[in-house]
Every structure is written in C-alpha cells, then in structure tokens.
Amino acid sequence: MFLILLSVDKKEDNFMNNNDFEDSACCISPEHNICSSVTTSNEPLTEQICVPPAVISAGPVFVKIPVVLAESNITIPVHATITLDQPAIEIKRIRKNVFLTEARLVPFSQDNRPGTGIVFIEGFVRKNIEFATQTCQNGVNICGDIRQCTVQVPFSVTTRVRFFRQPVFTENTTPSEMEFFTDKLKSCDICADNVIGRNPCDQSFFVTEFFNEKPFVELVKADIAELDIHKNPTSTCHNPTEQTFTQITEKLAINLTFKVLQNQQVELTAIAATNPCTA
Incomplete structure (x- = not known):
C-alpha cells in the first residue's frame, strides 16, 4: 500500500512538473530564453498649491499679437503614381499627413481687386502604405508578410484671398x-x-x-479624399479573385483650410486683477 501511494505521488509530481514546464514555456522567448514579467507600483498624489498670477496694472496697454488677415478654404486636385518595392495582393491601411513647405503672400493685387492678395502654397502629403505580400501559395490559399512603404506626394497651388483686415506695411x-x-x-x-x-x-x-512684419500662413484643417486604382494587376486562372500589383494610381482631392496672419500692434484695456485662488 505504501508503494502504491508513493507511485501515485510521483506521477502527480511528474504531471505537475510537466504542466509547469509547459506553462512557462509559453512565456519563454526563443531568442533571450527569459520569461516576461510585469512590475507595478502605486504613486502617491502630490497636492498642488495655487499661486496667483502676476499681472500688469489696470489701464490701456499696447501689445503685438498675431492678427488674422484672411481665412480661406481651397481644394487641390492631385494625380500621382506610386510604385511599390514588392508585388502586393491587398492594401491594408494608408496613413496620410499634410505638410506645407512654402506659403507666401503677395499682398498687392494688380487686377483692380482691392482688398485681396495672392497666396503661393507648396507642400506634400506623407503617405505610409501598409500592404500584404505573397510569399507562398497552396492552391487557393495564400500566405505572406505585411510590409510598409512611405512616400511623399507633392502638390502646389496659387489662390486669391480676401482680407478681413488689411496687412500693415510702410513703404x-x-x-x-x-x-x-x-x-x-x-x-x-x-x-x-x-x-x-x-x-x-x-x-x-x-x-x-522700414522693416515690416512678414505675413505668415497657418494650417487649420486638411481633408483628403482619394481613389486608388491598381495598375496592371496579375492573377491566375485557378484563383481569379486574388491579384498582385506593384503600381497604384491615385486621384486625390486635398481640401485645405488655412489662415493668413500678421503680427500687429493692438491697443487693449487691462482690467483690475482678481485672485483666482480665492474664487
């Protein structure tokens, strides 16, 4: 009887050891052979002390601040062709960001349209394209990797803006x-x-x-609507639903909202200061 109990305990120990090894093996990194771990701690909250701001005395004051001269919305149509480094079977995601490399205002209009100016804008759309590739195929089944390609799509436009407030220049x-x-x-x-x-x-x-303040442009919003066309796709007869391609033709409609500003001197009236800490 003693031998039977001892044999059962040994089997249970072996069973637990095997389970422990299997559970820990799921966390072992094949590269580092180290189990992952997480350590957390609770940080105490530090109480803040309100400090009343130091302000100027009440009365008239002159400041130099950016003044909005104009705000405009334009749509820029762009045609672009992108060539990928490897054949793709599907575009998974495209992340887009708009950047301006030049934005200059010509404040004088020469075609009898007072109160307007010409803005020259240049920039590009940074596009990060994630796409699926084909590395192996078994009949209709396809396996591959996810790759990425980052490109810049340039654009340029010239538009007229109408001033809310005239820029201040001294000749x-x-x-x-x-x-x-x-x-x-x-x-x-x-x-x-x-x-x-x-x-x-x-x-x-x-x-x-005279040294005048130069007007400058700020981006407010950018909307991009695009149509992607796969150029010269190839497919097989036994699986016509899957196609590979390397070129993408894009039709983009870039909608920009921007402000034209200039630093100008403005007269303000300072009011009596109040203590926000006692409110």
Whole structure:
C-alpha cells in the first residue's frame, strides 16, 4: 500500500512538473530564453498649491499679437503614381499627413481687386502604405508578410484671398540727395574766372528703411479624399479573385483650410486683477 501511494505521488509530481514546464514555456522567448514579467507600483498624489498670477496694472496697454488677415478654404486636385518595392495582393491601411513647405503672400493685387492678395502654397502629403505580400501559395490559399512603404506626394497651388483686415506695411522712402555750392573751382587757365556750381567733392544722401512684419500662413484643417486604382494587376486562372500589383494610381482631392496672419500692434484695456485662488 505504501508503494502504491508513493507511485501515485510521483506521477502527480511528474504531471505537475510537466504542466509547469509547459506553462512557462509559453512565456519563454526563443531568442533571450527569459520569461516576461510585469512590475507595478502605486504613486502617491502630490497636492498642488495655487499661486496667483502676476499681472500688469489696470489701464490701456499696447501689445503685438498675431492678427488674422484672411481665412480661406481651397481644394487641390492631385494625380500621382506610386510604385511599390514588392508585388502586393491587398492594401491594408494608408496613413496620410499634410505638410506645407512654402506659403507666401503677395499682398498687392494688380487686377483692380482691392482688398485681396495672392497666396503661393507648396507642400506634400506623407503617405505610409501598409500592404500584404505573397510569399507562398497552396492552391487557393495564400500566405505572406505585411510590409510598409512611405512616400511623399507633392502638390502646389496659387489662390486669391480676401482680407478681413488689411496687412500693415510702410513703404521705404525715395532716397534724397543733397549737393553743395562752390565758387572755388579753378580751371587750368590761371587767367580765367573761378567755376561756379556744384561742389564735386561733397555729397549728402538720406534714405529711410522700414522693416515690416512678414505675413505668415497657418494650417487649420486638411481633408483628403482619394481613389486608388491598381495598375496592371496579375492573377491566375485557378484563383481569379486574388491579384498582385506593384503600381497604384491615385486621384486625390486635398481640401485645405488655412489662415493668413500678421503680427500687429493692438491697443487693449487691462482690467483690475482678481485672485483666482480665492474664487
């Protein structure tokens, strides 16, 4: 009887050891041979002390702040062709971001449209494309990897904006030149009279140069609607539903909302300060 109980205990120990080994093996990394672990701790909350802000005294004050000159919405149609590095069977996801590389305002309109300006905009759409590839095929079954490709689709546009508020510019003055009179100029003839007129030895100039605030552009919103067309796809006769392709033709409609701003001096009225800590 003692031998039977001992045999049962040994089997149970072996069974538990095998289970323990199998459970731990699920967490063992084949590269590092280390089981993963998580350690957490609770951080105490630190109480804050309200500090009243230091402000200027009440009364008129002059500040230089960005003033909105115009806000506009434009749509930019773009046609692009993208070539992938490997044949793809499906586009899984495309992440898009819009960046501007140039945005310049010509504030003067030359076609009798007062209160308007011309904006030149250049930029690109950064696209991160995730697609499925085909590495092996067994009949109608296909296996492969997920790859990614990042490209930049450039665009440029010129548009007219109407100002809510005119930009502030001061033009440079016309240079002024001053000449001095003299009657001391003599010729080579010692018997001739002195030459009367402008003194070529002295000149005086005056010029005034103004440094204006340059208008700038800020992006408010960007919407992108696109149509992707797979170019020259290939498929097999026994599985016509699966196609591979390397080129994508895109039709994009980029809708941008932007502001035109300029730093201008503005007069404000400061009110009496209140203590927000006692509110």
